[in-house]
Amino acid sequence: MPAPNFDVIASLSKRRGFVFPSSEIYGGMAGFWDYGPLGVELRNNVKAAWWRHMVHLRDDVVGLDAAIIMNPRVWEASGHVAGFSDPMSDCRSCKLRFRTDDLKGPPSEIACPNCGQRGTLTEPRQFNLMFATHVGPVEDSASVAYLRPETAQAMFAQFENVATSMRRKLPFGIAQIGRSFRNEITPGNFIFRLREFEQMEMEFFVHPRDEDEWFAHWVEARHRWWTDVLGIAPERLRLRPHDADELSHYSKQTTDIEYEFPIGWSELEGVADRTDFDLRAHAAASGKKLEVFDEKAGEHVVPFVIEPAMGVDRAVLTVLVDGYAEEQLAKETRVVLRIRPDLAPVKAAVLPLLRNRPELVERARRLTADLKQQVTAMYDDTASIGKLYRRQDEIGTPYCVTVDPESLDDGAATIRDRDTMTQERVSMELVPQRIAELVEGRAQWEGIPREPAGAGAP
Numbered sequence: 236m237p238a239p240n241f242d243v244i245a246s247l248s249k250r251r252g253f254v255f256p257s258s259e260i261y262g263g264m265a266g267f268w269d270y271g272p273l274g275v276e277l278r279n280n281v282k283a284a285w286w287r288h289m290v291h292l293r294d295d296v297v298g299l300d301a302a303i304i305m306n307p308r309v310w311e312a313s314g315h316v317a318g319f320s321d322p323m324s325d326c327r328s329c330k331l332r333f334r335t336d337d338l339k340g341p342p343s344e345i346a347c348p349n350c351g352q353r354g355t356l357t358e359p360r361q362f363n364l365m366f367a368t369h370v371g372p373v374e375d376s377a378s379v380a381y382l383r384p385e386t387a388q389a390m391f392a393q394f395e396n397v398a399t400s401m402r403r404k405l406p407f408g409i410a411q412i413g414r415s416f417r418n419e420i421t422p423g424n425f426i427f428r429l430r431e432f433e434q435m436e437m438e439f440f441v442h443p444r445d446e447d448e449w450f451a452h453w454v455e456a457r458h459r460w461w462t463d464v465l466g467i468a469p470e471r472l473r474l475r476p477h478d479a480d481e482l483s484h485y486s487k488q489t490t491d492i493e494y495e496f497p498i499g500w501s502e503l504e505g506v507a508d509r510t511d512f513d514l515r516a517h518a519a520a521s522g523k524k525l526e527v528f529d530e531k532a533g534e535h536v537v538p539f540v541i542e543p544a545m546g547v548d549r550a551v552l553t554v555l556v557d558g559y560a561e562e563q564l565a566k567e568t569r570v571v572l573r574i575r576p577d578l579a580p581v582k583a584a585v586l587p588l589l590r591n592r593p594e595l596v597e598r599a600r601r602l603t604a605d606l607k608q609q610v611t612a613m614y615d616d617t618a619s620i621g622k623l624y625r626r627q628d629e630i631g632t633p634y635c636v637t638v639d640p641e642s643l644d645d646g647a648a649t650i651r652d653r654d655t656m657t658q659e660r661v662s663m664e665l666v667p668q669r670i671a672e673l674v675e676g677r678a679q680w681e682g683i684p685r686e687p688a689g690a691g692a693p
């Protein structure tokens with residue numbers, strides 16, 4: 236069973252150092268969160284898994300890391316200045332603001348969802364979601380610039396530079412991971428809807444005649460990434476094609492990948508067929524030709540774009556929610572994060588069975604140092620072994636290594652598997668390599684099955 240609600244995950248995240256409310260000592264800030272020591276590792280692992288599959292393992296996609304602030308004309312050409320907005324209604328009484336689409340009826344007829352007063356909600360007004368700032372010393376309308384609301388536009392603005400410098404022919408893609416900012420009216424549900432978040436987007440440029448084929452390819456490939464690479468349960472994922480009336484202004488067809496969160500089915504990623512909307516818009520606004528020569532047809536074409544776009548934070552949330560499990564053992568409930576070993580913040584924890592034996596502690600610390608050469612590892616001797624196991628289970632550490640008095644004689648340690656709690660005795664010299672192989676899926680677990688341990692037992 237995944238996590239029953241977001242509160243359980245938010246509480247675990249704070250207690251164990253995954254995610255903290257931003258600037259919490261000052262009361263926090265809605266829509267902004269900080270990733271703690273374990274969160275930053277998990278997040279980096281999710282991003283690395285995307286980059287590997289999207290860029291490194293493919294011949295037809297290259298990367299980009301563009302500036303967050305771009306020439307504001309980019310956002311005029313893309314349609315964001317005129318149209319990147321949500322309808323909103325304000326309550327004249329309590330002053331709160333609501334997305335009109337979230338209200339349970341027309342604002343003129345319903346009571347304010349916060350203060351309950353009737354007739355206080357204003358008619359819907361469009362509210363632009365871009366954060367504006369000023370560049371340079373003078374704050375006037377000529378110095379206005381925007382924090383990017385999506386990473387995608389940089390791929391269109393740099394289309395020509397990337398295609399030329401990398402000698403690309405169709406089809407090819409440009410991928411980017413980076414921060415985006417949206418002044419969401421109703422941020423919330425922990426890290427699901429944020430005002431500062433990170434996106435992983437890829438713009439795949441194809442010949443217009445190949446549009447449908449590539450759209451189908453990317454919907455299928457992206458769905459497979461969520462199941463096979465992130466390890467998300469297939470029964471809690473679904474594909475949902477957009478109805479015509481919900482398509483973005485640039486999209487001809489979009490299919491969302493959704494996850495069944497405790498709040499219901501919600502979007503993780505969208506695969507959109509953006510046609511030639513963006514390249515034509517930027518070509519018209521900049522006066523530069525944004526096209527490629529198609530050798531087959533012997534003519535210049537403006538490519539169509541298929542875009543898989545996802546949020547890093549939603550992926551982190553999905554991994555946490557989907558991996559969360561509570562198991563009833565003989566004497567206690569075990570909380571365990573069953574996340575893929577390659578995503579886990581800590582791959583191996585070295586736990587000495589006795590902390591008052593200096594030579595044992597010294598050996599365990601040496602093993603930790605050796606392990607760190609191969610994987611992320613930590614040493615912990617601050618509690619009883621049973622407690623130490625539970626702590627590691629809760630943060631998803633796939634392997635715990637115990638060093639016991641016998642280790643000093645036989646030079647071996649015990650590796651314990653998080654999910655089965657079975658154990659395997661391995662020569663300490665071979666432990667780092669063994670764990671690296673297990674994490675990378677190059678080795679099979681050969682632990683001896685044993686009864687699940689009760690409270691306090693290894």
Ligand code: GAP
Nearest residue numbers: 385387427428429432503504505544545546549
């Ligand atoms: N370039 C297309 C684009 O930005 P989008 O559907 O607005 O499309 C893509 O965003 C993905 O970015 C979403 O599927 C979601 O995972 C993530 N995302 C969008 N807004 C977000 C927000 N306010 N907080 C967290 N993630 C968000």
